[in-house]
Amino acid sequence: MIEPSGYGSWGRVFNPRQRVARMRDRTERLPLPDDGGTILPYGAGRSYGDSCLNDGGTVLRTRDLDRFIAFDPATATLRCEAGVLLAEIAAFALPRGLFLPVTPGTRFVTVGGAIANDVHGKNHHRAGTFGHHVPRFELLRSDGSRLECSAGANAELFRATIGGLGLTGLVTWAEIRLMRVAGPWVRQVERRFGSLAEFFALSEPLEQQHEYVVAWLDCLPRDNGATRGVLFAGDHDASPAPVRERTARAVPLTPPFSLVNNLTLRAFNELYFRTHGREGDAKAVPWDTFFYPLDGLRGWNRMYGPRGFFQYQCVVPEGDRGRAALEALLAGIAASGQGSFLGVLKRFGAHPGAGMLSFPRPGYTLALDFPNRGEATAQLLDALDLIVLEAGGRVYAAKDARMSARAFRAFYPEWQAFARFVDPRFSSSFWRRVTAGAAEASA
Amino acid sequence: MNVAIVGATSAIAEAAARLWAARGDSLYLAGRRETLLAAIADDLRLRGAAKVVTEVFDVSQHEAHHAMLSRAEDTLGEIDCLLVAHGTLPDQAACLANPDLAVREIEVNAVATAALVLRAATRFEARRAGTIAVITSVAGVRGRASNFVYGSAKSLVSTLLEGLRHRMHGRGVAVVDIRPGFVDTPMTAAFPKGPLWAAPGRVARDIVRAVDRGAGVAYTPWFWRWIMLVVRHIPEPLFVRTKL
Numbered sequence: 005m006i007e008p009s010g011y012g013s014w015g016r017v018f019n020p021r022q023r024v025a026r027m028r029d030r031t032e033r034l035p036l037p038d039d040g041g042t043i044l045p046y047g048a049g050r051s052y053g054d055s056c057l058n059d060g061g062t063v064l065r066t067r068d069l070d071r072f073i074a075f076d077p078a079t080a081t082l083r084c085e086a087g088v089l090l091a092e093i094a095a096f097a098l099p100r101g102l103f104l105p106v107t108p109g110t111r112f113v114t115v116g117g118a119i120a121n122d123v124h125g126k127n128h129h130r131a132g133t134f135g136h137h138v139p140r141f142e143l144l145r146s147d148g149s150r151l152e153c154s155a156g157a158n159a160e161l162f163r164a165t166i167g168g169l170g171l172t173g174l175v176t177w178a179e180i181r182l183m184r185v186a187g188p189w190v191r192q193v194e195r196r197f198g199s200l201a202e203f204f205a206l207s208e209p210l211e212q213q214h215e216y217v218v219a220w221l222d223c224l225p226r227d228n229g230a231t232r233g234v235l236f237a238g239d240h241d242a243s244p245a246p247v248r249e250r251t252a253r254a255v256p257l258t259p260p261f262s263l264v265n266n267l268t269l270r271a272f273n274e275l276y277f278r279t280h281g282r283e284g285d286a287k288a289v290p291w292d293t294f295f296y297p298l299d300g301l302r303g304w305n306r307m308y309g310p311r312g313f314f315q316y317q318c319v320v321p322e323g324d325r326g327r328a329a330l331e332a333l334l335a336g337i338a339a340s341g342q343g344s345f346l347g348v349l350k351r352f353g354a355h356p357g358a359g360m361l362s363f364p365r366p367g368y369t370l371a372l373d374f375p376n377r378g379e380a381t382a383q384l385l386d387a388l389d390l391i392v393l394e395a396g397g398r399v400y401a402a403k404d405a406r407m408s409a410r411a412f413r414a415f416y417p418e419w420q421a422f423a424r425f426v427d428p429r430f431s432s433s434f435w436r437r438v439t440a441g442a443a444e445a446s447a
Numbered sequence: 448m449n450v451a452i453v454g455a456t457s458a459i460a461e462a463a464a465r466l467w468a469a470r471g472d473s474l475y476l477a478g479r480r481e482t483l484l485a486a487i488a489d490d491l492r493l494r495g496a497a498k499v500v501t502e503v504f505d506v507s508q509h510e511a512h513h514a515m516l517s518r519a520e521d522t523l524g525e526i527d528c529l530l531v532a533h534g535t536l537p538d539q540a541a542c543l544a545n546p547d548l549a550v551r552e553i554e555v556n557a558v559a560t561a562a563l564v565l566r567a568a569t570r571f572e573a574r575r576a577g578t579i580a581v582i583t584s585v586a587g588v589r590g591r592a593s594n595f596v597y598g599s600a601k602s603l604v605s606t607l608l609e610g611l612r613h614r615m616h617g618r619g620v621a622v623v624d625i626r627p628g629f630v631d632t633p634m635t636a637a638f639p640k641g642p643l644w645a646a647p648g649r650v651a652r653d654i655v656r657a658v659d660r661g662a663g664v665a666y667t668p669w670f671w672r673w674i675m676l677v678v679r680h681i682p683e684p685l686f687v688r689t690k691l
Contacts, residue, residue: 029482031486073493074493
């Protein structure tokens with residue numbers, strides 16, 4: 005059946021028409037569409053753009069494959085089905101003194117999605133990406149074959165599937181090596197900075213001392229032209245008290261216009277800056293507050309109104325070239341007046357990504373939201389792409405809804421090697437977009 | 448607590464089993480799909496169930512009901528709660544075109560359920576303890592043009608449970624009739640979804656609560672009680688002109 009609503013993506017820019025296929029038993033055959041069309045695994049729908057969409061084709065709902073399979077306490081390795089949410093793993097792990105080895109900024113993503121996007125977190129400088137903690141998984145291909153993939157078996161498919169955007173087949177189950185932690189609290193320190201130069205000086209020493217480091221940026225233009233922000237660093241901590249689950253608030257409906265505009269942003273950022281980063285002692289915060297501040301507001305993506313929003317995340321290399329690119333990106337954003345609710349800046353460590361198309365590489369990664377203002381936003385983001393390209397960086401596919409095919413191929417020169425592993429019956433709106441006209445391009 | 452579930456591979460039953468597993472209960476899972484039963488059992492063990500036993504079981508084989516209930520008691524001990532969750536959602540148009548199909552659907556959804564519930568009732572009554580909980584449907588409350596084959600099967604079960612509850616009064620056995628509204632499961636995959644649709648997890652929470660309380664009739668989510676109150680009281684001459 006066609007479901008025009010539901011099974012969308014987080015930025016709410018697209019309105020795809022897709023058939024929905026279901027699967028509850030991981031030993032079943034793939035429910036491929038009879039018409040010869042393509043299929044794409046769809047997890048929690050937290051990709052921002054069109055990498056989780058298959059407009060005109062079929063999406064395969066994976067959330068019904070949400071079972072734990074086995075747990076080995078000696079190695080802290082959990083085997084589970086690919087539709088399990090990271091939230092469910094965290095709930096399983098914390099009472100056992102364990103936690104996710106890598107977690108993105110929301111826990112409402114599936115294991116399959118975390119693999120397909122090779123997600124990263126605030127501990128990238130120590131732990132690398134999610135894929136580094138996945139020793140093996142099973143891949144179900146459209147020809148009916150079931151392949152156990154690891155660094156030692158089907159190694160190329162293993163590397164293609166990690167960060168492979170769901171295009172290489174269906175991951176039915178995966179193993180994840182959990183991490184021992186002191187407790188469900190995080191001891192957090194905050195440091196304000198008044199310019200990027202200060203950020204560069206503060207960031208590395210904090211990384212050497214702390215497991216988690218990330219910075220919040222105020223991207224609105226300021227009189228002195230500098231970018232201010234707050235660095236957050238944290239480490240797992242033994243509990244001073246049991247953690248109470250936060251009750252999530254929800255955005256109950258989509259407002260008729262974006263609640264995120266220059267006026268609200270300026271007020272929010274000013275308040276945020278004034279209430280954070282005062283020098284002082286470290287304080288213990290609950291794990292969910294530290295890792296997932298936005299999970300406390302269900303459906304926060306609706307605040308951007310009916311036109312939705314874009315998220316832009318790029319990485320630029322370390323060194324003068326990357327730093328200059330970062331200055332240029334922030335200057336361009338400030339000048340455009342299309343600022344962002346929340347800018348996030350982090351230094352990636354030296355770990356290369358675990359997959360062929362993994363996004364992270366050594367350097368600085370910047371992530372921002374932009375309300376969808378049509379052509380003006382499109383032009384701004386295209387301009388940002390040029391700066392990133394010039395600096396030798398790349399843009400994150402999981403967040404992307406608009407990069408050109410040419411930009412994608414320049415960001416990910418590995419794409420042709422990867423394309424050999426794409427299952428012929430699997431496709432996505434994103435993949436068709438960024439490979440359009442590829443035959444001529446490669447000829 | 449020891450819980451036996453028939454139709455244990457249904458999405459609603461699995462969601463309820465997870466809640467019981469998290470409380471450390473023991474579970475006996477009877478269902479038709481062997482690989483799915485095994486996957487569910489592994490999951491429930493990791494979620495905290497004290498013990499999980501599975502049996503590949505076809506509820507339409509009535510003569511096998513007693514043996515299944517005996518095996519459940521042999522492996523877990525006395526069953527505190529039997530949850531009957533099996534069922535199919537027939538295609539009404541196909542049933543009207545082919546009455547044999549309608550009869551088969553009524554056999555699965557009503558006759559097999561009645562046979563199982565009556566056998567369990569005899570056992571529970573003998574030891575004056577236990578809860579029989581059955582998932583019926585709001586569709587059983589009033590016959591409607593769009594869905595009356597399914598609805599009539601469910602109403603047979605609801606009437607049976609009502610009478611059984613009457614008989615068991617003072618005999619230590621609780622009889623719970625769980626009436627879900629629209630639930631977003633593989634059984635209803637072909638329906639367009641709206642605001643009245645509930646997730647299996649929501650329905651499961653209501654089931655566990657109804658079993659704990661020994662409630663007689665439990666609508667889930669709660670608002671269906673009021674919707675069905677209205678539907679039941681629309682005068683017939685008016686009702687036949689509606690599209691429901």
